[in-house]
Amino acid sequence: MIALMPHGSCFLWNPYLTALHAINDLAIALAYFAITGLLTLFFHRNPGLWMGRQSWIAFGFIGWCGLGHLLAAWNIWHHNYWFEGLIKFATSSFSWAGLISVIVLAPKAQALCNAILEERNYQRILETAVAKTPHPMAIAIFDKEMRYIQDFPKWRALYGLEESIAGKSHYEIFQELPAEWIEQHRLVLEQGLSFYEEEGSWFVRPDGVRECIIYGIAPWMTADKDIGGLVAISSNVTKLKMVEESLNCTVNDLQRSNAELSEFGYVISHDLRSPLRTVRGFLELLYPEHFDVPDLNLSEDEKAELARDIVNEYKRLNQLVQDILSWSKVGKDELTLGRIDVVPIIRQIIDAMKADIQASGASIAVHERTFKSVIAHPSHLQQIFQNLIANAIKFSHPGQSPCIAIYARRLETGFLTISVQDNGIGLDTQKFGAEIFRFRYRLHHEEYEGSGMGLAICQKIVRHLGGRMWVDSAPNQGARFSFTLKV
Amino acid sequence: MFEILLCEDDRLQVKLIEYQIQALKRAGEGTKIHLNHARDGLEAKDYLHQSLQGLTPRPHLILLDLNMPRMGGQQFLEWLRHEADLEIRRIPVIVLTTSESEEDALKAYEHLIAAFIPKPPGTSELGNLLKLVYKLWAEYSIWLPKLS
Numbered sequence: 001m002i003a004l005m006p007h008g009s010c011f012l013w014n015p016y017l018t019a020l021h022a023i024n025d026l027a028i029a030l031a032y033f034a035i036t037g038l039l040t041l042f043f044h045r046n047p048g049l050w051m052g053r054q055s056w057i058a059f060g061f062i063g064w065c066g067l068g069h070l071l072a073a074w075n076i077w078h079h080n081y082w083f084e085g086l087i088k089f090a091t092s093s094f095s096w097a098g099l100i101s102v103i104v105l106a107p108k109a110q111a112l113c114n115a116i117l118e119e120r121n122y123q124r125i126l127e128t129a130v131a132k133t134p135h136p137m138a139i140a141i142f143d144k145e146m147r148y149i150q151d152f153p154k155w156r157a158l159y160g161l162e163e164s165i166a167g168k169s170h171y172e173i174f175q176e177l178p179a180e181w182i183e184q185h186r187l188v189l190e191q192g193l194s195f196y197e198e199e200g201s202w203f204v205r206p207d208g209v210r211e212c213i214i215y216g217i218a219p220w221m222t223a224d225k226d227i228g229g230l231v232a233i234s235s236n237v238t239k240l241k242m243v244e245e246s247l248n249c250t251v252n253d254l255q256r257s258n259a260e261l262s263e264f265g266y267v268i269s270h271d272l273r274s275p276l277r278t279v280r281g282f283l284e285l286l287y288p289e290h291f292d293v294p295d296l297n298l299s300e301d302e303k304a305e306l307a308r309d310i311v312n313e314y315k316r317l318n319q320l321v322q323d324i325l326s327w328s329k330v331g332k333d334e335l336t337l338g339r340i341d342v343v344p345i346i347r348q349i350i351d352a353m354k355a356d357i358q359a360s361g362a363s364i365a366v367h368e369r370t371f372k373s374v375i376a377h378p379s380h381l382q383q384i385f386q387n388l389i390a391n392a393i394k395f396s397h398p399g400q401s402p403c404i405a406i407y408a409r410r411l412e413t414g415f416l417t418i419s420v421q422d423n424g425i426g427l428d429t430q431k432f433g434a435e436i437f438r439f440r441y442r443l444h445h446e447e448y449e450g451s452g453m454g455l456a457i458c459q460k461i462v463r464h465l466g467g468r469m470w471v472d473s474a475p476n477q478g479a480r481f482s483f484t485l486k487v
Numbered sequence: 488m489f490e491i492l493l494c495e496d497d498r499l500q501v502k503l504i505e506y507q508i509q510a511l512k513r514a515g516e517g518t519k520i521h522l523n524h525a526r527d528g529l530e531a532k533d534y535l536h537q538s539l540q541g542l543t544p545r546p547h548l549i550l551l552d553l554n555m556p557r558m559g560g561q562q563f564l565e566w567l568r569h570e571a572d573l574e575i576r577r578i579p580v581i582v583l584t585t586s587e588s589e590e591d592a593l594k595a596y597e598h599l600i601a602a603f604i605p606k607p608p609g610t611s612e613l614g615n616l617l618k619l620v621y622k623l624w625a626e627y628s629i630w631l632p633k634l635s
Contacts, residue, residue, distance in 0.1 A: 270554055270585045277585070277608060278499040284610040285506055293611045294510045309499055432557075442556040445526050446498055452556075 004079035007072075018076060025073035032066025048224050054105065057097045064091035112223075130154065136236040141220065143229040144189055146170040158236055160207045176204040184217060188230050194218035200237050212241040263439040267324065271440060275317040282306045282313075316451075323453035326383070327439070330457060331464040335377035342371045342418065345381045346406055353389060360393045361401035370408040374416050374485040380461045385420070387454040388481050392422035394448055395479070415467060416487045421480040426473040433471055458483070488521040489625040492546035494531040494563065495524070495583075496555040500606075504550075507614045517621040528558025532566060535575045538634070545634050546578055548624050551600075553584040553591060560584065561591070564598035574634060581620060 011017040036059065043050050068091050071084040130139045138155040140148060151166040165173060171182070178201065187193045200212045215234035222228040286306055288295040298306070346366050350357065357364065374381075389404065396402035403423045411417045427436065427443060435441050437459040442452040455469075462469040462483045473479035495501050501524055511517035523546065525531035531549070538545040549567075553560035560582060568576060579601040584591070592603040601624075607613050 266586075266588075269587065274497060274500070274585050277606060278497070278503065280608065281503040281610045281613070282499070285503075291609075291611075293609075294514065294614070296506060296510055296513070309502070313499060442496075444556060445496060 004081060006075065006077050006079050008076045011076075022073050022076050025069045025076075029066045029070040029073065032062050032069065036063050036066065048222075048226075054101050057094060057101055060094040061091070061098045064094050067091075127152075130233070137233065138235075139231070139233050140165075140170075141229065141231050142170060144227065146185060146189075146230065149229065158234075159211070160205050160209060173206060174203070175206070178203055185230060188217055188219050189227060192219045192227055200241050210238075211236060212238045260439065264324075264328070267440055271320060272317065275313045275320075278313050279310050282310050316449075320451045320453070323451045323457065327453055327457045327460060330460040335379060337375050337377055337465070339373045340376055340378055340381070341373050342381060342408070342416075343368045345378055346385055349382055349385045349389060353386065356390070356393060360396065362393050362396070362404055363401065364389070364404045364406065367405065367407035371418075372408065372410075372416050372487050374418075374487055376465055376485055380465065384458045384461055384483065387458050388420040391454060391481070392420060392424060392479075394450070395426075395444075396422065396424040397476075412484060414486060415484040417482055417484050419480050419482040421478065423478040426475050426477045426479045427471070428475050429471060429473050433473075436471065437469065455481075488544070489519045489548070489621070489630070490521050490523065490544045490546045492523045492525060492531060492534060492549045494526075494528065494549060494555070494560070495552040496526050497552075500552075503610065503613065504617070507610060507617050510614055511618055511621070516618060517625070519625060520621060527555040528560065528563030528566070531563055532558070535567075535571065535578075539572055539574060541634070545575065545631070547630050548620070549578055549580045550583050550620075551580050553582060553586050553595070561594055561598075564595060564600065568598045577631065579624065 007021075008018050011021065039059065039062070043055065064087060068084070068087050071080065071087055075081060075084055127139060130137060136158060138152065138158045140152045140155045141150070143149055147167055147169050148165045149167075151164040156162070156165060159174075161173060170185075171177065181201070181203070184193075184195045188195070194217060196216045198214055200214055202210055202212050204210055213234045214237050215232060217230055217232045219227040220229055220231045284291040284293050285296060285298065286303055343366065350364055350366075385406075392404045393402050400423075405419075405421045407419055407421075409417045409419070427433075432443055436443055437455045439456045440452040441456070442450065444450075458481075459469045462485070466486055467484035469481070469483040471479055471481050493501060493504060495504070505522065508517060508520055508522055512520070521544070523534065523543070525534050531551075534543060535546075537543045551560045551563065558566075564580065567578070567580070580598075581601050582592075582595050582603045583606055584603075585606050586592075587605045595603050604616065607616055
């Protein structure tokens with residue numbers, strides 16, 4: 001049996017030819033092994049790209065090729081031709097498998113490429129459409145860490161950003177986002193939820209401007225159906241929202257003035273006619289012969305009392321008409337509002353009411369240092385203090401001198417809270433706390449005569465000036481009327 | 488006596504009604520009328536509570552004004568028809584008011600009032616009205632029985 005010869009014999013051991021074959025076979029083997037190693041590393045880092053059987057085939061093909069060349073180099077000096085042949089068999093098997101899978105996969109790969117191209121195209125069209133159309137709507141696409149995947153010029157224009165935002169974190173750019181939004185982003189990225197905010201939501205831009213937007217956010221998916229990040233479409237509705245808010249204010253004003261008008265109508269029909277009816281009735285009683293009604297044969301005393309009642313009723317009606325007029329004038333007369341000092345006005349009113357104050361024996365303490373200037377017109381404050389001080393005197397305990405304290409506190413930013421506190425009969429605020437400010441609401445009968453307009457006027461003035469008015473009290477515990485005015 | 492509870496805050500209106508009842512009695516009509524007065528819903532409530540305890544006579548009829556301090560007529564009706572003791576819940580109520588609003592009337596009728604009458608403008612109309620009320624409720628109708 002003739003022994004197999006090393007392959008080098010075919011080269012007649014020509015050192016150059018032998019070296020040429022040996023070096024290049026080794027170099028090819030080395031390159032193939034290197035490719036195999038790098039591929040392993042690549043798939044290790046990108047497990048998502050592993051294609052299963054196809055990847056094994058590629059690995060086998062390259063690996064066996066490398067091994068084949070290594071054996072070829074070996075067999076220059078040795079004669080393991082069976083082994084080399086077996087390796088060639090393995091290589092050819094993998095090559096054919098590779099050929100078949102390329103034939104099978106080519107259309108799929110083509111489709112995938114088309115899909116990617118189409119997707120890019122679509123994305124570009126979408127961005128262009130959103131960016132070029134002249135509406136206040138912008139789109140931005142984020143990765144899983146809420147970084148902008150590229151620059152979105154229209155988005156920047158919409159939110160006053162000057163530098164490119166590509167690759168920057170959304171939260172670094174907008175540092176004062178509502179916590180609720182950040183939570184929504186988390187739910188989009190972690191659980192694949194989407195959100196649509198249609199009511200309008202306020203936030204603060206990096207340049208400090210408050211804006212209101214409506215937006216939709218949703219996850220975008222990678223080819224492997226994983227969440228790749230977040231897509232946001234938002235529309236700036238600040239202007240709309242402001243118009244809506246001012247409309248709402250107008251509607252509220254209108255509703256209030258409508259309610260006032262209907263109360264006004266009620267008063268005209270009820271309160272003004274009632275005294276007139278009394279006057280007519282009493283005149284008929286006094287002069288039955290002129291009105292064809294039964295004569296009651298009243299005594300002179302009774303007649304005198306009826307006459308006095310008529311005059312008093314006239315006075316009451318006159319006062320009521322005056323009060324209704326001043327109530328209806330609140331906010332209608334164009335008084336220029338300005339920053340005014342409160343204390344001189346209180347002093348002025350106390351001086352004007354000197355007679356009543358002395359008659360009641362009231363003591364009034366004005367805590368001057370607590371006051372600041374407020375935005376109002378002097379006549380507003382005069383009316384309020386005149387009414388509140390008169391009430392504090394009127395609703396005092398019988399036989400007890402009223403003690404009145406007037407002071408101010410800073411309870412709310414931008415407002416001064418002014419209080420007029422007395423030690424009088426007080427009231428049940430649970431039942432009447434809000435009622436007593438109503439138009440023509442009276443809590444008492446003749447013993448505390450009044451038109452039921454004073455507090456309604458005060459409240460209307462305070463509301464007109466943008467403040468509010470309330471009372472703290474309990475029966476027999478005195479009352480503290482407080483109102484806020486802008487400082 | 489036919490007990491009427493007049494619930495009215497305006498002192499002079501009460502006086503006017505008192506004079507008319509006086510005139511009726513003088514003419515020999517309405518002689519059985521006994522008028523009681525409450526100045527608002529709360530006073531009327533107190534009065535009715537007292538009548539349950541036998542301290543005051545239970546009214547056979549209530550003449551009710553609507554617009555009064557503290558507790559107005561509608562609020563009083565709300566209490567009377569829904570919360571009050573059965574013995575006083577049955578008392579017929581005639582609303583006698585300056586209001587001519589249909590809304591007020593419907594709201595009051597919901598509380599089973601017997602009539603909603605805008606106050607007549609003159610004394611003779613008021614006198615006639617009281618006479619009619621007296622005839623219908625005191626002469627022709629069956630009175631509420633005495634409280635045992």
